[in-house]
Amino acid sequence: MRYDSLYFAFFLGLVWLAFVLLPWRGWILLAASIGFYAAAGVRDSVLAAIIVLSNYGFQFLIERDRRWLYPALILDFGCLAYFKYRVFLATAIGFDVFTHDIVIPLGISFYVFQLSAFLIDISRGRALPFHSLARFALFKLFFSQLVAGPITRWRQFGPQVHRLFDRKLVVRSRLIGLGLALCLLGLVKKVVLADSIGPIVDAIFRDGPGGAAAAWLGVWLFTFQIYFDFSGYSDIAIGSAYLFGIRLPRNFATPFLAPSVAQFWQRWHITLTRYLRDYVFVPLADVRVASRRYRVSQHFFAMTLTMALCGLWHGANFTFVLWGALQGMAIMLAIMWSRYVRAPPALIGWAATFGFVVTTSVFFRSPSLGYAFDYLGTMFSLRAGFPAVGEQAASRWQLPADGMGELLMVTGCLALLALHWLEARVTTLQAAVLIWRLDGTFLRMLFAGAAVWLLLLPKVQDNPFIYFRF
Amino acid sequence: MWRKIAFQAAKLLAGILAATLAVELLFVVISSTPLRWVLPVPPISLYGPDPDTGYRHRASISGLWLTEHRSLIKTSSLGLRDRNRNIDHDGTRRAVVIGDSFIEALQVDESETAAAVAEEILSGEHPGTEVVNLGLAGARPAVEVARLQSEGSRLRADAAVVMLYVDNFLSTSIIDDSEFTGYRRDASGEFRLSYGFRSSGGYRFRTSLAGRIYYWLLDHSQVARIINARKNSGVLADWSDAAAAPAQPPQAGWSCASTLLDNQLALWREGTPSQANALADAFIRDLAAIRQSRDIPIIVAAWNIEARCPSLAAKRSALIEAMRARIERAGLQFLDLDQRIVEKAGPAGVAKLHGFGASFGTGHLNVEGNRVYGEIFADVLRPALFAQP
Numbered sequence: 001m002r003y004d005s006l007y008f009a010f011f012l013g014l015v016w017l018a019f020v021l022l023p024w025r026g027w028i029l030l031a032a033s034i035g036f037y038a039a040a041g042v043r044d045s046v047l048a049a050i051i052v053l054s055n056y057g058f059q060f061l062i063e064r065d066r067r068w069l070y071p072a073l074i075l076d077f078g079c080l081a082y083f084k085y086r087v088f089l090a091t092a093i094g095f096d097v098f099t100h101d102i103v104i105p106l107g108i109s110f111y112v113f114q115l116s117a118f119l120i121d122i123s124r125g126r127a128l129p130f131h132s133l134a135r136f137a138l139f140k141l142f143f144s145q146l147v148a149g150p151i152t153r154w155r156q157f158g159p160q161v162h163r164l165f166d167r168k169l170v171v172r173s174r175l176i177g178l179g180l181a182l183c184l185l186g187l188v189k190k191v192v193l194a195d196s197i198g199p200i201v202d203a204i205f206r207d208g209p210g211g212a213a214a215a216w217l218g219v220w221l222f223t224f225q226i227y228f229d230f231s232g233y234s235d236i237a238i239g240s241a242y243l244f245g246i247r248l249p250r251n252f253a254t255p256f257l258a259p260s261v262a263q264f265w266q267r268w269h270i271t272l273t274r275y276l277r278d279y280v281f282v283p284l285a286d287v288r289v290a291s292r293r294y295r296v297s298q299h300f301f302a303m304t305l306t307m308a309l310c311g312l313w314h315g316a317n318f319t320f321v322l323w324g325a326l327q328g329m330a331i332m333l334a335i336m337w338s339r340y341v342r343a344p345p346a347l348i349g350w351a352a353t354f355g356f357v358v359t360t361s362v363f364f365r366s367p368s369l370g371y372a373f374d375y376l377g378t379m380f381s382l383r384a385g386f387p388a389v390g391e392q393a394a395s396r397w398q399l400p401a402d403g404m405g406e407l408l409m410v411t412g413c414l415a416l417l418a419l420h421w422l423e424a425r426v427t428t429l430q431a432a433v434l435i436w437r438l439d440g441t442f443l444r445m446l447f448a449g450a451a452v453w454l455l456l457l458p459k460v461q462d463n464p465f466i467y468f469r470f
Numbered sequence: 471m472w473r474k475i476a477f478q479a480a481k482l483l484a485g486i487l488a489a490t491l492a493v494e495l496l497f498v499v500i501s502s503t504p505l506r507w508v509l510p511v512p513p514i515s516l517y518g519p520d521p522d523t524g525y526r527h528r529a530s531i532s533g534l535w536l537t538e539h540r541s542l543i544k545t546s547s548l549g550l551r552d553r554n555r556n557i558d559h560d561g562t563r564r565a566v567v568i569g570d571s572f573i574e575a576l577q578v579d580e581s582e583t584a585a586a587v588a589e590e591i592l593s594g595e596h597p598g599t600e601v602v603n604l605g606l607a608g609a610r611p612a613v614e615v616a617r618l619q620s621e622g623s624r625l626r627a628d629a630a631v632v633m634l635y636v637d638n639f640l641s642t643s644i645i646d647d648s649e650f651t652g653y654r655r656d657a658s659g660e661f662r663l664s665y666g667f668r669s670s671g672g673y674r675f676r677t678s679l680a681g682r683i684y685y686w687l688l689d690h691s692q693v694a695r696i697i698n699a700r701k702n703s704g705v706l707a708d709w710s711d712a713a714a715a716p717a718q719p720p721q722a723g724w725s726c727a728s729t730l731l732d733n734q735l736a737l738w739r740e741g742t743p744s745q746a747n748a749l750a751d752a753f754i755r756d757l758a759a760i761r762q763s764r765d766i767p768i769i770v771a772a773w774n775i776e777a778r779c780p781s782l783a784a785k786r787s788a789l790i791e792a793m794r795a796r797i798e799r800a801g802l803q804f805l806d807l808d809q810r811i812v813e814k815a816g817p818a819g820v821a822k823l824h825g826f827g828a829s830f831g832t833g834h835l836n837v838e839g840n841r842v843y844g845e846i847f848a849d850v851l852r853p854a855l856f857a858q859p
Contacts, residue, residue: 192509193509195510196509196510197508200508203828206828408504441478441481441482442481442485444485445483445484445485448485450492452489453493453693453696454493456696457510457512458512458513458696458699
């Protein structure tokens with residue numbers, strides 16, 4: 001069930017009505033979440049049920065003996081590896097024993113991470129097991145963040161789940177206006193911006209760019225497409241949770257305005273970055289493998305490996321691995337730079353960071369490493385032109401020949417950056433407080449009405465959320 | 471208490487109204503600036519009621535067509551997918567091209583449609599020559615005949631090209647007249663043009679005052695267009711597995727299955743099934759009657775008879791000869807359009823005349839496709855228009 005569909009709006013409205021009118025709030029959200037995931041199909045639902053039930057059992061075992069953590073993680077990540085990476089791994093070792101491709105179960109990357117974080121937290125004494133299966137299931141399956149995050153920790157979400165079932169969670173009615181505003185913001189990002197940019201990006205990457213300018217345009221637009229797509233989804237997820245009085249962690253904080261790569265990753269997919277920091281980077285960086293003088297090298301290696309794994313999490317392809325490794329190396333470089341060299345002026349830092357993010361996005365979007373290097377070669381005019389790709393490509397993608405068309409393209413690209421800057425100015429705490437204060441029937445109908453109008457707009461092309469495929 | 475409820479209801483309505491106005495404003499801004507080529511906009515609503523065919527383009531409306539390829543559509547003052555032109559054309563020759571969405575060609579600019587290309591070619595040779603686009607999406611043989619009767623007469627056409635999609639006679643929808651003009655049997659058992667749609671509730675609504683208000687809203691409100699588009703596609707249209715599935719790559723190549731021609735051969739050579747045969751007879755009879763009464767050449771362009779399969783050459787040849795004989799016997803001209811397309815574009819080039827972007831190779835005619843069709847129409851209309859006494 002997609003968040004940018006009318007039937008999700010109906011679903012959300014019905015669940016909200018039941019939630020407000022009936023006393024069994026935790027059970028209502030659990031039933032809604034199960035129904036929401038069941039729409040993904042029987043196979044995905046059965047797999048999710050098996051993983052949830054097994055993890056429910058493991059949490060008690062881990063509480064008693066933390067060595068049970070390893071079989072639990074093997075099971076969780078084994079499922080992830082089998083469904084998401086088996087073809088990649090088998091191909092990488094040159095021995096593909098599997099003959100049939102398997103569709104990746106919906107949201108498996110997200111819920112496996114969330115469950116593993118919970119189990120690790122229990123083993124570290126930072127989380128308490130759920131004795132009630134229903135509460136554990138809601139913690140895992142809450143429909144608002146089930147499919148693509150935010151990846152929530154026990155300390156953020158666990159107590160809220162208990163309060164829901166204990167009927168202690170007071171629905172702050174003034175959060176409703178804020179929740180609807182976030183849903184509307186997310187829909188604008190997705191329906192108006194991301195879905196409009198997507199076809200141009202697809203055309204450029206499908207046909208191959210006809211020159212350096214077209215190549216830059218393609219990757220620039222893709223960078224914004226994925227931001228609007230994923231942050232739009234996250235806004236809807238957080239906003240719809242607000243309708244039920246539940247607070248989910250923020251996932252984006254206008255990352256393209258970051259002055260360094262390290263800060264970029266503190267503002268982009270924040271919950272994933274924190275997961276990787278706490279459960280991958282810190283253990284790798286802290287493990288004693290060499291003397292103190294190799295500490296920096298170890299950190300460099302740990303960061304590169306962590307981010308390479310981050311890349312691999314996004315997709316089973318070497319393009320993602322290289323993209324992640326480059327991010328890791330850049331983060332270490334930025335950290336070392338800030339430690340040993342005087343920081344550059346903020347504008348230069350921002351431009352270098354944004355340029356790096358845009359350029360490395362080529363690896364994120366390209367179907368193969370060869371394609372990515374060809375594309376980069378075209379971007380930096382290292383080759384005469386992009387090699388012909390695919391039989392469908394009648395010709396390479398060209399910019400409009402007339403000056404006005406080029407001007408409009410450049411204006412549009414800069415407008416995207418301006419919109420991002422505007423977002424940083426508008427989505428502030430003051431704005432949230434203002435909505436909180438003005439919250440009421442009028443404001444709610446304004447936000448909900450505008451959101452429904454956007455949902456009613458017929459879809460010319462199917463554009464599922466990009467992160468749903470991860 | 472009632473006062474409080476009324477106050478809340480007023481706030482609720484005010485909120486919805488404000489949202490509607492905000493969305494209206496947003497789409498007005500997008501539609502009237504170059505942003506319309508990128509950002510989402512409600513699609514144009516083109517069609518209105520017509521007593522002769524059930525539906526037709528409404529006159530002088532404009533908006534964006536979004537399906538397959540985004541294009542800015544402006545219908546003519548005569549209510550056609552055509553440029554504005556005077557209804558009179560004394561001293562010059564005028565042809566009409568009648569067909570379905572392939573002739574209508576909403577995916578390209580008006581000046582790039584096949585009819586416009588044919589006009590450009592012919593008017594270059596004989597200044598003032600006109601080729602009018604009478605394409606109408608979904609037009610079946612009965613609608614084409616009705617359109618030639620009404621519009622062809624109104625435009626005082628000197629020649630006509632009528633597209634004949636050969637599978638149409640084998641479809642039962644051709645006898646359905648509940649929404650558009652169809653063929654129904656009269657008391658004597660003959661198939662005649664039938665206008666059952668005129669008594670339908672939908673048609674009565676569209677021709678009533680309420681209908682006129684509805685169309686006025688469609689022409690002046692973006693939000694009304696959103697509602698209309700959603701009504702047409704279905705409220706929960708995106709509820710399907712297909713919507714979530716990744717887009718399938720367009721199918722390259724074509725089928726050379728013999729069965730495709732067998733049914734046509736049975737119809738045109740042996741006259742079976744009898745109902746389809748009677749329908750084909752009615753179509754040819756009606757076109758011949760128009761040709762006779764108006765004394766204009768009518769070219770029937772048979773279409774969708776695969777011409778790229780050497781293995782089917784014999785069967786195809788037999789079918790074409792059967793069709794040609796039957797159509798020419800009625801005094802009409804016959805055009806093997808598929809063969810002409812292959813001659814122009816080459817067997818491998820036919821697919822390149824269709825589709826846009828990711829769907830290149832399938833779907834409606836692209837700019838190149840319209841150009842090729844336009845050249846063919848010009849070729850066949852030239853003698854029809856200028857060889858007459």
